[in-house]
Amino acid sequence: MRRVRIVGIGMGVEHLTAEAETAIRGVDYVIAAQKSDEDPLLEARRALCRDLGVPLVAVPDPPRDRDAPVDYPGAVRDWHDARAAAYERVLLERDGDAAFLVWGDPAFYDSTIRIVEQVAERGRVPFSYDVVPGVSAPQLLAARHRLVLHEVGRPVLFTTGRRLLEDVAAGHDNLVVLLDGRLVCALLDPDTWDVWWGANLGAPGERLVAGRLGAVLPEISAARAAAAAEAGWVMDVYLLRRA
Incomplete structure (x- = not known):
């Protein structure tokens, strides 16, 4: 079964643990959200992937209501659903193992684990997934x-x-x-x-x-x-x- 790896990368190369580097080098590609035409955090991920010899697939990030919506949990839930659908399309289109690179550590105020769980629950792309911690x-x-x-x-x-x-x-x-x-x-x-x-x-x-x-x-x-x-x-x- 193919594998998805959720990897904490701290603030980049200097904080990359040996376990995280091994995990990234071992996948076929990295999936990353693109939040704007000039997204500096995407470019930082892209540079890290170049250093490690892994291609990066940029996915336009679905819009999100950040201006104090009346139903904040509902707005976040809708955003997560849209993200899960976008990432699912990439996994359907491409074979092999994939990774998501999370700034800091995936355990602290990050949605990647929840979204990957949603993709798995949808059942269209069978995969296993794990989490590699990072410096928070x-x-x-x-x-x-x-x-x-x-x-x-x-x-x-x-x-x-x-x-x-x-x-x-x-x-x-x-x-x-x-x-x-x-x-x-x-x-x-x-x-x-x-x-x-x-x-x-x-x-x-x-x-x-x-x-x-x-x-x-x-x-x-x-x-x-x-x-x-x-x-x-x-x-x-x-x-x-x-x-």
């Missing part, structure tokens, strides 16, 4: 700032900007926040939180900021804009801890 953004954040994500005997909550205010209201005071392009943390009391922030971690345009939230928010906004302008994309993550 929270790991890189902790390493760059030389910190432990949780205090002694205390938990850490992984959440998103969309959920941040709700989670703080529920009493969480040590949070790793992903997918917060609008910097919702700016709505919190600026004098009672410390933040350790990073963008494009592990990439040439990496940016780091740390300090009391109110003091460093302008620096974070400026660094985020600079990272996006330099790379053409920005992925950021931060640890937020009540002071």
Whole structure:
């Protein structure tokens, strides 16, 4: 039976584990979403595939409503369905084993595993699939700032900007926040939180900021804009801890 491999690639070649490199070299092609005509993250995947001698098949990414739809889970579900159908068409058209390359690690706020499961459940393309872990953004954040994500005997909550205010209201005071392009943390009391922030971690345009939230928010906004302008994309993550 043919195999599909979901491979975490960290932020690229320097973070590629030996297991991940072996997995990519062992497939016949890589499938990757193309989100625009000039998609810098697709080009980064394409360069990695060239280095490893594996062809890449670009698939136009279905449109998605990102402007706070009334039914957010429904909008995501529709997007996943459209992605699954698009990837299924590639697998029907091409023989051999395939891989999906996931930034960071597939376990953290990524939809690839769910979408591959959907393709398998549709039953038109028989295949087995597995997951190869990668270096995640929270790991890189902790390493760059030389910190432990949780205090002694205390938990850490992984959440998103969309959920941040709700989670703080529920009493969480040590949070790793992903997918917060609008910097919702700016709505919190600026004098009672410390933040350790990073963008494009592990990439040439990496940016780091740390300090009391109110003091460093302008620096974070400026660094985020600079990272996006330099790379053409920005992925950021931060640890937020009540002071």
